[in-house]
Amino acid sequence: MYRKPRMRTRGLALGAMVVALAMLAACGSSKSNGSGTGSSDKKIVVGAKNFPAAQLISDIYGGALAAKGFTVSYKDVGPTEQTYAAIKNGSIGLYGEYQGTLLTYLNGAPTSDPAAVNSALSTKLKADKLDVSPPSTAIDVNAFYVTKATADKYHLTKISDLKPIADQLTFGGPPECADRPLCLGATEQALYDLHFKTVKKLDEGGPITDSALEDGDIQVGLLFSGSSVLDKDFVQLQDDKGLQPADAVVAVWRQSVDSSDLSGAIDAVNAKLTTDEYNKLNAEINGSQKLDPKDAASQWLKDQGLSS
Numbered sequence: 001m002y003r004k005p006r007m008r009t010r011g012l013a014l015g016a017m018v019v020a021l022a023m024l025a026a027c028g029s030s031k032s033n034g035s036g037t038g039s040s041d042k043k044i045v046v047g048a049k050n051f052p053a054a055q056l057i058s059d060i061y062g063g064a065l066a067a068k069g070f071t072v073s074y075k076d077v078g079p080t081e082q083t084y085a086a087i088k089n090g091s092i093g094l095y096g097e098y099q100g101t102l103l104t105y106l107n108g109a110p111t112s113d114p115a116a117v118n119s120a121l122s123t124k125l126k127a128d129k130l131d132v133s134p135p136s137t138a139i140d141v142n143a144f145y146v147t148k149a150t151a152d153k154y155h156l157t158k159i160s161d162l163k164p165i166a167d168q169l170t171f172g173g174p175p176e177c178a179d180r181p182l183c184l185g186a187t188e189q190a191l192y193d194l195h196f197k198t199v200k201k202l203d204e205g206g207p208i209t210d211s212a213l214e215d216g217d218i219q220v221g222l223l224f225s226g227s228s229v230l231d232k233d234f235v236q237l238q239d240d241k242g243l244q245p246a247d248a249v250v251a252v253w254r255q256s257v258d259s260s261d262l263s264g265a266i267d268a269v270n271a272k273l274t275t276d277e278y279n280k281l282n283a284e285i286n287g288s289q290k291l292d293p294k295d296a297a298s299q300w301l302k303d304q305g306l307s308s
Helices: 016-029 052-067 080-089 099-105 114-126 148-154 186-192 207-215 260-272 275-286 293-303
Strands: 007-009 043-049 071-078 094-098 130-132 142-147 170-173 198-201 220-224 234-236 249-254
Touching: 043 052, 043 080, 052 071, 052 094, 052 249, 052 260, 052 275, 052 293, 071 080, 080 094, 080 099, 080 249, 094 099, 099 114, 099 249, 114 130, 114 249, 142 148, 142 207, 148 234, 170 207, 207 220, 249 260, 275 293
Parallel strands: 043 071, 043 094, 170 198, 170 220
Antiparallel strands: 007 071, 094 249, 130 249, 142 220, 142 234
C-alpha cells in the first residue's frame, strides 16, 4: 500500500555597554533561516523521503540530534524532487538521502567511489546553500529483480540479458521510474535499451512491487538492494554495464542550521551506520516485526550509545 505522507511533532543589567555586548554576542552565535528550521534554541525540522528506508535514516538523524539537545519535529515530504525542493525553500532543515541518487538528480555523474561522489555532491549543494555529511558506509542502490522462476526460464543473470525478451515482460517500480535517472530514464535506455511490454507505476521500492513480482503481475521489478528485498525468492540481476553508483547514506542540511553540535551528531551516526546495520534495521521495519521506522531508529540509537 502506498504510504501517505505523515506529519509528526517531537518533537537586571550591569550597564548599557554590557547589555549591548551581550546582545551582539547572542546575534553572532544565532543561526536562522527564517523558516523555523534553525535558531539559537536549536529547533530543526527533519524531513524524509516517502518510503520506509528513507524515513528510517531521517528518524535516526533526528533522534541523534534530539539526544544532543535539539528540538526536533518531523515531516515526510515525498520523492527526491519534492524533498529537495522542501530543503531549498526552508520548509525542512535536514533530511536523510542517498548521495548517488541526489547527485544524479542534480545532473552530476556519480561513480562507484563514495568519496568522489560526496565531493561532487558537496560542490553542487553549495550553490543552493546546502551542506552534506561525509558518507556513511551504508549502501542502498536501485536494482532490477526477477523471481527465481523467471530467471531460470529466461536464463537471466544480468540486466543486459533482458534486452532480447523485454518486449514480452511487464516492469514495475516507483511511479517516477519511467523518467527517473537510474531507473528507466533516457540515459538508462541508451545504456541497456530495454523496451518492456508494459511499465506499471507501483510504489517506492516497497510491498506493492514485492507482491506484484510474487504474484506474477510483473516479471521485472525495481527495488532497493538494502531495504526492499527481505527473505524473498528473488534474483538481483547484475548491473553489468555499471549503471548504479555507490549510493551511500548521507545527511543533507541547510547551511543556516549548521553547527558543530549538528555535524558532530551526524558524524557519530555515520561512523556506526554500516550496510549490515542498515539492512538489519530495514529487516525490522519491512520484515515480520513490522516496526515503525521511528521505533527502530530509537532502539538502534540506544544500542549504539547515541541516545539515553
